[in-house]
Amino acid sequence: MxxxxxxxxxxxxxxxxxxxxxxxxxxxxxxxxxxxxGIPLDGHGQPAPWITFPALDYLSRLDFSQAHVLEYGGGQSSLWWAARAKTVTTVEGRKEWAERIRRNAPGNLSLIGPVEGLDYVESPLKGGLMFEVIVIDGFLRLECARAALPFLVEHGLLILDNSDWNAPACRWLREQGMMQIDFHGFGPVNDYTWCTSVFTRRQSAVPHRGDPWTEAVYGNLVQPA
Structure with missing residues (x-):
């Protein structure tokens, strides 16, 4: 102090x-x-994912050293995952971000991009590799969730950022029997709160209600899907 x-x-x-x-x-x-x-960093100046601080704190406590990670939408998060996971496959649709990631990518990080449309959704799945973690934080989030879920191992995690903006994707994942765990709060760069959700196949006796996050209560910037 x-x-x-x-x-x-x-x-x-x-x-x-x-x-x-x-x-x-x-x-x-x-x-x-x-x-x-405009670049997500932690308190030590190291790359940080552009997700909420509560979600980041939770993920930071887990051991991903043997995990294969698929990431839709790259950036600082790609470097963060690469420092913790066995392999990272990142799909990026923006040319400038793809070039930035490629310049700094370590050996265990594979970048696909820039790609658009169906190639964006399907290109990382063509090899049939199963993933312990799937991160959806880019384009076509509902389409990515639908295509990638069969490639998530039984005990894996699917992470959906801006879940408060993507009710259809959340609803579809819950309909597949996924349990939705919400991490709402502030995070890097932004001046508003938002929600990052972690989905797991472990069943819960308490279903998710699907209620919206309201700005008047939570202070977040809500945008319709």
Missing amino acids: TLLERVLHHFFPRAGKALAVIHTLFIKRALWESMRT
Whole structure:
């Protein structure tokens, strides 16, 4: 705690708490730096996925060292996954992002792109490889979910970012028996909250209600699918 924070906590406890929140979010979680640069980073200046902080905190606690990861939509997340997983296959539709990923890709990261349309959805699945993790954070999210789910191993995780914007994809995955676990909150770059959801085949006795995230309650920026 800085001297200013200690003084505020002593004389103005509420202001001190507010400053501590700002320091945690903007400095420790590097939100200010990622907003300034437009590049998702962690507090150590390392690449971070552009997902919510609660989702990132959860995934950071898991061991992906033997996992094969399929990622629809690449960027800083591709480097983050490559540092933790056995292999990463990233599909990217934007030329500038594909070039950026390719320049920095380590040996265990394979990039497909830039590709569009059906090639974007189907190209990483043609080899028949099964994946422990499938990340959907790019174009055609419902189509990607439908095509890729058969290639998720039984105990695997499917991660859908911006799930609050993609109700049809969430609904379809739940209809396939997937359990939806929502991680809502702030994350890198953005000035609003959103939701990253993790889907698993493990059954739950409590079904997901499918209720929308409302800006008035949660502070997120809601856009229709």
